[in-house]
Each structure stands twice: as C-alpha cells, then as structure tokens.
Amino acid sequence: xxxxxxxxxxxxxxxxxxxxxxxxxxxxxxxxxxxxxxxxxxxxxxxxxxxxxxxxxxxxxxxxxxxxxxxxxxxxxxxxxxxxxxxxxxxxxxxxxxxxxxxxxxxxxxxxxxxxx
Amino acid sequence: xxxxxxxxxxxxxxxxxxxxxxxxxxxxxxxxxxxxxxxxxxxxxxxxxxxxxxxxxxxxxxxxxxxxxxxxxxxxxxxxxxxxxxxxxxxxxxxxxxxxxxxxxxxxxxxx
Numbered sequence: 001x002x003x004x005x006x007x008x009x010x011x012x013x014x015x016x017x018x019x020x021x022x023x024x025x026x027x028x029x030x031x032x033x034x035x036x037x038x039x040x041x042x043x044x045x046x047x048x049x050x051x052x053x054x055x056x057x058x059x060x061x062x063x064x065x066x067x068x069x070x071x072x073x074x075x076x077x078x079x080x081x082x083x084x085x086x087x088x089x090x091x092x093x094x095x096x097x098x099x100x101x102x103x104x105x106x107x108x109x110x111x112x113x114x115x116x117x
Numbered sequence: 118x119x120x121x122x123x124x125x126x127x128x129x130x131x132x133x134x135x136x137x138x139x140x141x142x143x144x145x146x147x148x149x150x151x152x153x154x155x156x157x158x159x160x161x162x163x164x165x166x167x168x169x170x171x172x173x174x175x176x177x178x179x180x181x182x183x184x185x186x187x188x189x190x191x192x193x194x195x196x197x198x199x200x201x202x203x204x205x206x207x208x209x210x211x212x213x214x215x216x217x218x219x220x221x222x223x224x225x226x227x228x229x
Binding site: 044104105106 | 149151153158159160161162163166206210215216217219220221222224
C-alpha cells in the first residue's frame with residue numbers, strides 16, 4: 001500500500017511558540033491530504049483538507065490562523081500550530097487517499113504527539 | 118449531515134471467542150463503509166471495508182455485514198487473539214467527495 005510519513009513523531013514546546021508538522025507521501029503523489037486531531041480515547045476529528053497548490057479547506061470550528069496548512073508540493077503538506085498553548089496538546093495525524101483511486105482507503109502517517117508546556 | 122454511531126464503546130471478550138461491533142449511519146446515500154484498527158499510539162490501519170452493493174464481506178477471521186435498509190453495519194471478529202486488542206473505528210462516506218465520517222471507536226480487550 002501507499003506510504004505516508006509524518007515528522008516529528010513527538011514534540012514538546014513552550015507556550016507561545018509555533019510548531020511545524022510535516023506529512024509526506026513517500027511513493028505516490030497526493031493532491032489532497034487530510035489533517036486530523038485525536039484526543040486521548042477519542043475518535044479522529046477532521047481539521048482540514050489540504051489541497052496542493054491552493055488554500056486548505058477547514059472544518060467548522062477550526063481556526064485557520066491557528067492551524068496553518070501549506071501544501072506546496074504533491075508529496076508534502078505541513079501543519080503549523082501557531083502560538084501554541086496547552087489546550088493545543090494533542091495527537092495530530094495526516095492521511096492521504098489510495099492513489100490508485102480504486103478504493104476509498106485512507107493511508108495515515110505515524111502521527112505527531114504535541115505537548116505544549 | 119451524516120452521523121455515525123458506534124457501539125459498544127468498550128468490549129471485553131475471552132480469547133478465542135467472537136467479538137461484534139456495530140455502527141449505524143444516518144445518510145442513506147452513504148455507500149462506502151471501512152473499518153480501521155488503531156493500536157495504542159499507532160496510526161489507524163484499514164482492516165476491511167464494504168460497499169453498498171454487497172451485504173457481506175469476509176477476510177479470514179474478520180467479516181463485515183451491511184444492512185442498507187436498517188442503515189447499520191457490523192464488524193465480526195472470530196477466534197479472537199491477544200493481538201486483536203486495539204481500538205476499532207467504523208466510518209461511512211458518500212459521493213461526491215467521500216469524506217469519511219467516523220464513529221466514536223470501540224476499545225476491544227481480549228482477555229487471556
């Protein structure tokens with residue numbers, strides 16, 4: 001299957017700083033990637049859809065100025081948590097669809113656990 | 118919009134027994150229903166999926182059934198093993214964008 005890689009896997013930062021998380025499709029091109037947030041023992045919450053070469057589409061209630069998404073190439077999407085605060089601490093995970101288009105399968109990155117002190 | 122409900126939230130079964138997790142959806146236009154398994158601290162991975170043109174699909178110890186009339190689908194795991202312990206998520210999607218709407222998840226515990 002397709003491989004999606006995410007970096008860093010863990011990050012600890014101070015309140016007020018910004019953190020960038022990278023999501024790469026390693027063996028295929030992804031015009032669209034999805035960014036999720038997952039709280040402990042909870043389901044996946046779609047934050048935004050990242051579109052290569054255009055603006056991301058944010059879900060209702062997600063602050064686009066807080067969670068900056070850039071999809072500058074067909075293999076890389078980045079999520080930047082700006083001016084992070086403790087309430088932003090969470091597990092962030094990206095995904096991309098099966099590049100063959102034959103199935104609806106989503107391939108997920110390893111996830112990034114953000115802890116804001 | 119679509120809403121997916123998943124039950125139970127936690128399921129504990131004896132090793133070797135079967136486990137069944139159920140989901141219901143609200144949008145009758147939904148036509149793709151995947152199940153993902155997520156081990157602690159790991160990424161979700163697709164274990165089985167079903168489209169609305171079939172009622173059942175099986176892959177070794179895992180099966181999924183779909184009842185379009187009742188708008189519910191279920192995951193069946195037979196002969197459970199310790200490595201089946203994980204959180205399982207169901208989801209539903211529909212055209213045109215096939216955005217996945219996720220269930221709340223079921224924590225499956227396999228007791229030795």
